[in-house]
Amino acid sequence: MTALLEFQNLKVHWPGRASGWGKPAPVTRAVDGVNLKIKAGETVAVVGESGCGKSTTGNAALGLAPITDGKIFFEGRDLSLLSKQERRDLWQDMQVVFQDPVAALNPRLTVARAIAEPLVIHGWSAAKVANRVDDLMALVGLNPDQRDRRPMALSGGQRQRVVIARALALSPRLVICDEPVSALDVSIQSQILNLLLRLQHELGLSYLFISHDLSVVRHIADRVCVMYLGVIVEEGPTADVFAAPQHPYTRALLSAIPQPDVSRRGRKERVLLKGDLPSPLAPPKGCPFASRCTIAQSVCAISRPPMELRGDDRKVRCFNPA
Template sequence: MSALLEIRDLKVHFPVRTGRFGGGKGLVRAVDGVSLDIGAHETLAVVGESGCGKSTTGNAILGLAPVTEGQIRFGGRDLGNLTAEGRKAVWRDMQVVFQDPVSALNPRRTVAQSIAEPMVIQGWSRKRIAARVDELMEQVGLNPDQRDRRPVALSGGQRQRVVIARALALNPKLVICDEPVSALDVSIQSQILNLLMRLQREAKLSYLFISHDLSVVRHIADRVAVMYLGVIVEEGPAAEVFASPVHPYTEALLSAIPLPDPRGRAERRRILLEGDLPSPLNPPEGCPFVTRCPLAEARCHEARPPLEDHGAGRRVRCVVRRPG
């Protein structure tokens, strides 16, 4: 069975002015050759540090960032040459939950008006919209008396529930969740994660879950793709990636996750990466991780490694740790 979302060799490059007086020209390689699939009713998490290209990938899928090269197919349909009407049809089946519910909601609109927005755009009748708004508010755990409140009168968790309800209004097949809990208190994060997982079961949704927090990802993801400097360095089933990471960058990210150990007996060797994430304006020659990798060898500087099959759905981009 074909994937719901197929991404092949996606590149998103942004031209910029460089030099002290802006006389030079450069190219920011925000996304530099990403290929991913998402199946029906599946959650794929894309993880990595800030600036690695995760959100740009999501924006390219949504049509909010220009695609330089590559192909994006959704439900078998090429998203590269859509008309305005075609894009409107795609948006019925593809929605988004952004990181910050404050900026995602119009402060002048009520809860009901915010949730109703996609239905109004699609031309639904008032009666149908009103019934659907009531249904969605119940689904996401909002009280009926909050219907006429504005975002300023809601807590952070309640605002994100409004954003989630709006994303589900048209019964989409795919929801792109871009850091959906990072702006919330830790006590609220688990509530929103549990809500997303319940809604996925009930509505048979697929999620692209973008996050820098692997402790969050491990609770919701079926598969994980680890991104570094615009490329995927490791991908595979979440349980396998968390249990036995192969790429040195994945190892370093996982080593930072606190172990659940109330007695304080668990130990894990923390892998500290030296230096900052290189600029996508001037990425390293060879492996993108070579400047920070504790296992780097001379050959790592020569060419970018391919994303090789390690079996059991695992793919890894590393010449030091090749399969076999």
């Protein structure tokens, strides 16, 4: 089956500014060879620390980041070969929800106007727009009496519901959710995650779900891709990755999640992360995780481990996986 969205060896190298005569401009290797597939109806999470290239990956699919190398396909269509009109049409199929609803919403527009924006741009009649806005508000759990409110009169969770309603206005098939609950209180986070899950079941949506927090993706993602310094280092079905993480980085991320079970036998080994993410301006020659890995061997500083299939459905980029 053709994937809905597919990244093939995607590289995004942001150009920097040259600092002086004769010196080449530095390049940030934000995304450095990402392979990833999302099937129809599936949620794939991309998880990793801040600065590892998650947003740049999503933005490349949205046309907001330059593709240095590799390809992105939507239903088998190479995005780099689309005309301007085809690219605009694709916006109906692929939408985005960013972290900060305050930045995403024009403070002067009412809730109804904000949700209506994409419909108006696509030439819908006023009567059709009004009906669709009512339906969308009900779909995302907003009250009709919130129609004429402005974003600042809403709570953070309600604002994110407006952003989600607007993203769904043109019935997309895929929504890129970039840290959609990171700006919200923990109690509100689960409400928005449950909303996204319900919408997926009702509308058959697919999500590319980006988060720095592994615990957030546990209940929403079918598959998890763990990203480190521009590459995916582990990939697999969510339950399997949580039950038996194989890459030292995934193990460290998981061990940082507080465990509700504190009985002595249930307590997990703690493998905490030391040091910082290396600079993507000068990524290590060998394994990108070598500088922080507690089980690194001499080969790890010299050679890049390839992504290897482990079992039917797991992939790990490590010379010495668990």
